[in-house]
Amino acid sequence: MSIGKKIIGGYIFVLLLMIIAVSVGYYSINIVDKNYNKLIDFGEVQILNSGTLRLLVEQQKADYQGLLLYKDDPKTYQDLLYEDRKLFEDARLEAQKSELAENDEVSLGILRNIAELQAEYEKEQDKIISLTNEGKHEEAINVSINEIRPVRTELINTIDKYVSNNKKKESESRAVIIATNSRFSLLMIVSSIIAFISGSVIGLYITRSITYQLRDATGRLSSSSAEILATTTQLAAGASETATAVIETTATTEEVRQISLLSGEKSRYISEIAQKAASSAHKGNTALAQNVEAINKIKGQMELVTQSIVKLSEQSQTIGEINTTVNDLAEQSNLLAVNAAIEAAKAGEQGKGFAVVAAEIKILAGQSKQATAQVRSILSEIQKATSAAVMATEQASKAVDAGVNQATEAGESIRNLTETIKEASEASTQGAVSSQQQLTGIDQITKAMENIKQATQQNSAGAKQAERAAQDLNELGQKLKAMAEESKL
């Protein structure tokens, strides 16, 4: 619960207590006032009326006794008597009215008795008056002594009864008032004590709670302000570091500016070189195309050579076949020579010459066989050589193919190189442009850095001020804390 709410709640409570006490007092004062009023309005009036009634009874006695005494002037006393009777009636009516207002049945009954007795009393007086008027004084005196006296005595007794009743009522009213007064006095005292005690308790509680919260708050305030002080000190230190960093950054941007200037020049130079390289690559490409053409020509010639060698091989094959045939022929000649020799032997002496011829033929056949063997060996060598040549030409044609492939690849590479160089040239041009933009950007950065520098200085000053303020705050918090400690209950 907040302090304000507590205070307001306490005030409201105390106010309520005050209202209750005040209303209790007001109520008791009202009651007392009413009782007093009653006492004054009714009691006193009634006592007064009863006294008046008593007096008027006596007055009437005096009147009719005067009438009896002073016979020559009956008229005066007669008038006085009527007047007193009228006064009595008035007083009685007034008393009745008062009793009616008070609604006192006992008193009203007494009053009714009084009225009856008064009527009887008046009748007796009238009797005296009429007797007096007729001049019968003796009878009148007789009436006044014998007849009227008991009526009058009873009337007086009744009035006395009324008076005593009234007195009794008054004393009762007084007792009631005193009792009421004492009761309300007690009530007021009790309510005042309760109000005082509860007000004090609430005040104490509120004060305690407020001081507790206040102490807590001031404790936190002092610690927070200490933290703030530390933070602002750090902030001030940071701001000064930032200022240093900003100065360094400014120097660095200046360096970067120089570097970007250099890089712009370099990229322009690179662009020129790249254009030269592109033209060189184009030349290289043309040369390579010529190279490929030459290699293709070599390939065609190699194919021709291969065909020739294959033909040669086939022909040597044919020669081999022919050689085999010749060998067969030699073999058969040999056989024929042997057969001829056998036949010659059969012929005996006559066949001797034939045997010599046969032997010669056999020798020739052997020689031709040797010759065919030589031819065969030479042919096999030729075949070996041709197959080696075929192999060599195949390898050569493969090498030529590889050369063509490599040339093609080289052409591709050179094309790629050309494209790459073009791209590089474009990139370096873009680099030159972008380094220009970079320069502009760096100038802007320099300006911005200047602004930052100023802002940092301001920031630093602000941080110093904040530090001072935090110090003040800290001191304030300490003071407040001390105060809260003092106000501890």
Added chain:
Amino acid sequence: MISQEDKRKILKERAKALAEQPEKKQEDEHIEIVEFRLAHEKYGIQSSYVSEIYQLKELTPVPCTPQFVAGIINVRGKILAVIDIKKFFELPGKADLHKIIIIHDNMMEFGILADAVLGTGQISIRDIQPSLPTLTGIHAQYLRGVTKEHLVVLDAKKILCDKKIIVHDEI
């Protein structure tokens, strides 16, 4: 190519050889033989029994015959049996065997297989030494003798007359 000098030399040698022959003939009785080769051995057979040397081609094997009958062959219209005499002498394997020596007498005519025919020649009967007494059976039966030059001379007459060669089987 043969040089002029070599030619002359060869011709001289030949002339010398031709000149020498009559000398030998005068001394001894000679027989004409046909020399041939079987495996690694040289054999000879008297040429009077040889009718012809023939190139082996189109040899037709004949079923249900002994192992030594290689088959039959057509020689200019004549159907002749071909005998593999290697089997008689227990010589190793089938070698070239592309020559057939056709031998005959009045009764029989058949061919024997030879690896190669070396030629004809004359040998004196004295030179022929009788075959080793340790040899028995076929070896002893078909051999006439061995010369100094390790030429085994076959007895053609005995081979032609041998009843064992005649095959008469029924299946």
